[in-house]
Amino acid sequence: MTGKTRIVFWGSPGIAASFLRDLVHNHSDRFVITACVTQTEKTIQRQGKTAARSKVHDTALELGLPVLTPKSVKKEAREILSTLSTFGYDLFVVVAYGKILPQSIIDAPPLKSVNFHGSLLPLLRGASPIEHSLLYGFRETGWTLQRIVEKLDAGDIIAQSQVVIDENETTGTLYEKLSADLIQNGAQMLADYADGKVTPRPQDESAATHCGKISxxxxxxxxxxxxxxxxxxxxxxxxxxxxxxxxxxxxxxxxxxxxxxxxxxxxxxxxxxxxxxxxxxxxxxxxxxxxxxxxxxxxxxxxxxxxxxxxxxxxxxxxxxxxxxxx
Structure with missing residues (x-):
């Protein structure tokens, strides 16, 4: 598309917050972040109850961006879209938001909704791909930019980037590598998609693997x-x-x-x-x-x-x- 792409950014943890900051500071010539959606504040029991905001929430406030924190995306979908329409959007970008989007939200933007998933799909669909890439002894992982569909992490692949996993890598060090890779490659992936320069390809369902939440x-x-x-x-x-x-x-x-x-x-x-x-x-x-x-x-x-x-x-x-x- 011509002109700047208006993005509503959906995310929660630090790895998403770093990418949000990069898009605002280093790619304002190509994208405009009009609003952010993140998880609600969590109560932490530490010498009394303390409400803790997500990293994306803190970063959005720092950047002067509007923030929405719906408790239930599914139940509040109509209200969310009504509020976001006042800010404007062409594309919804999701990075570790932590909740599943209903179809009405997925389909709302002209360019639909896309998600950065922390594995080379169709491998490791699910909640903890970074941890499971180490648990299974992978030597390589990366990011997949995919179209969001109703089935979890099963959307067409738009683009991928690869990250080498060292022998003594931990989840902590791999998060840092993946964060740096997302900052290096993520904006270009989004630009190519928004400009229609890539043809998304279906995932190979026969090769799909899954991972759940960590306890x-x-x-x-x-x-x-x-x-x-x-x-x-x-x-x-x-x-x-x-x-x-x-x-x-x-x-x-x-x-x-x-x-x-x-x-x-x-x-x-x-x-x-x-x-x-x-x-x-x-x-x-x-x-x-x-x-x-x-x-x-x-x-x-x-x-x-x-x-x-x-x-x-x-x-x-x-x-x-x-x-x-x-x-």
């Missing part, structure tokens, strides 16, 4: 699994919600890392010990035996209700005995 219980480690799977779970759930095991009947959060050399097999030096068994190496190093006979090094331990402990402090404070194990 704290997902961080529980099962040391009967192979070492690489356990380490991938640590990567996926760092920094949140973290990973944990049980030690002497109590919950302990863990930080693990693979050894700097290939993991040995039982025949190459790993003790004949059961899975989860803790193995001391001198006074400062500790490892745990995994289901494939390989070991992972323990970086730190956080007992329930306490601060993180260095491995040496954990070994001394809990007077580790032969046969102690994580369960």
């Amino acid at each position: 704290a219980e997902d961080g529980r480690l099962n040391f009967e699994r192979p070492a690489h799977e356990i380490f991938n779970r640590c990567r996926a759930f760092t920094p949140r919600p973290g990973v944990f095991a049980m030690f002497r009947g109590k919950k302990v959060k863990l930080a693990l890392s693979p050894p700097p050399v290939p993991l040995p097999t039982r025949g190459e030096g790993v003790p004949e010990a059961g899975v989860g068994t803790l193995t001391k190496h001198g006074k400062t190093d500790l490892s745990v035996v995994c289901g494939d006979g390989n070991v992972l090094n323990i970086v730190s331990v956080t007992p329930e209700g306490k601060k993180p402990m260095a491995v040496a402090d954990f070994m001394n404070g809990y007077r580790l005995q032969d046969g102690d194990r994580f369960e």
